[in-house]
Amino acid sequence: MQLITKILDLRETRRTWQNSAKVIAFVPTMGNLHQGHLNLVREAKKHADIVVVSIFINPMQFGPDEDLEAYPRTLQSDSRLLESLGVDVLFMPDASDIYARGLEQQTFVEVPGLSYMICGASRPGHFRGVATIVCKLFNMVQPNLAFFGEKDFQQLQVIKAMVTDLSMNLKVFGVATTREDDGLAMSSRNQYLRGAHRKLAPTLYEKMQQLVGEIQTGRRDFIKLTQEYKLELSKLGFNPDHLEIRNIENLLQPGHEDQDLVLLAAAFLGKTRLIDNLQFRLKAKI
Ligand code: PAF
Numbered sequence: 001m002q003l004i005t006k007i008l009d010l011r012e013t014r015r016t017w018q019n020s021a022k023v024i025a026f027v028p029t030m031g032n033l034h035q036g037h038l039n040l041v042r043e044a045k046k047h048a049d050i051v052v053v054s055i056f057i058n059p060m061q062f063g064p065d066e067d068l069e070a071y072p073r074t075l076q077s078d079s080r081l082l083e084s085l086g087v088d089v090l091f092m093p094d095a096s097d098i099y100a101r102g103l104e105q106q107t108f109v110e111v112p113g114l115s116y117m118i119c120g121a122s123r124p125g126h127f128r129g130v131a132t133i134v135c136k137l138f139n140m141v142q143p144n145l146a147f148f149g150e151k152d153f154q155q156l157q158v159i160k161a162m163v164t165d166l167s168m169n170l171k172v173f174g175v176a177t178t179r180e181d182d183g184l185a186m187s188s189r190n191q192y193l194r195g196a197h198r199k200l201a202p203t204l205y206e207k208m209q210q211l212v213g214e215i216q217t218g219r220r221d222f223i224k225l226t227q228e229y230k231l232e233l234s235k236l237g238f239n240p241d242h243l244e245i246r247n248i249e250n251l252l253q254p255g256h257e258d259q260d261l262v263l264l265a266a267a268f269l270g271k272t273r274l275i276d277n278l279q280f281r282l283k284a285k286i
Contacts (some may be wrong), residue, residue: 001083004091007098010140013089022049026143028134031055032072033081036178036186040147041085043175052141053082053092060103061129072188083222091141109135114251118264119154119275123243127158129132135166143170151177151185153262153277173224177276179205185276197269200237206234207233208243208263208278216244216283222254232269241266241273248279258282 004010017024025048027040044051055078062068076093082090083186099106112125114120115127138146148156156174163172178186193201199279211229219225222245230240246252248260 001080002089003079004089005097007093007140010089010093014140014142017050023085023145024048024050024052024121024141024143025145025147026137026141027051027053027147029053029055030057030071030188030192031076031078032074032188034178034186034188034190036149036151038085038148039178040175041082041087043173044145044147044196045086047145047173050088051086052089052091052143052207054090054093054137054141056093056095056098056133056137059095060099060106060132061126063123063125066100066123067189067192072191082276091137098133106180108131108132109162109166110115111158111165114146114158114161117154117251118242118244118246119266122266126157130155133157133160135162135168138170138234145171145173147173148173149177150277150279151187151275153264153279154251155251176280182251185274187274187276189272193269194195195273196237200268201274204233204238204274205237205264205276205278208265208276211243212263212278212280216280218285220267220285223254236253237269239268241268243267 002013004013018244025044027044029037041051041053051281057071059068079090109131110128111131111184120127148154148159160172163170175190180186182191184202207229211225226245230243233240244256244264246264247254247258248262254261259282261280261282266273266275
């Protein structure tokens, strides 16, 4: 595995692949890799000849009160894991190279609509930071394929919209969420969970499954239903941020005709913000 830290060196390596017919896949990450990330890499390897992974903790997508400083950094073990999976290039740039003119002056990419709702409403500027860094990394790596986890469902939709809107010449793949044995969606932030919070965390997904179960057996009063479950989650010890049933494509409130839906959830346990989602197709009422 080649370790590259400078944009210029990445361009040099990219140039050597230019005239080959090789398919290049890209997996952007912020490091602290878990099985979810490794499954993205495994999926990428199935579809491509060359796999590039980036590790960059992107300051632009963190809010002023978020965990940028505390975000777990495990570069050595990440690098070993990626090498063992047969990754070709690990790109680990510095913020000074990525944001050479400083964050204040940085040109940005923003996907309107999708970026402002749900998680975007709770984390203003977050999806602008994500779209901007992903666009920049796409420009550097110039992949044919890119792989993202479905756990960050809204992020995936923002990136797909950006790729369409900016006519980018690559295909974006969403990979199913990897879960712990108890159902908790894998996330680098799970390690902030301790004791009782860690024990309670999988209940979020259990409650989401119950909620969708109620829909599939006939309930259609989505707003009341999600309010009831938010209250239940609060009583259990969560501090729910949102629990929303949305159209799976545009993430708008579902219309009467919409059948493919997603339940999007975010809830705090202490300071740790968990997110999860559950995609489902509405069954006809009996
Ligand atoms: O999902 C993440 O880890 C990040 O948001 C991403 C896509 C690597 C952009 O920084």
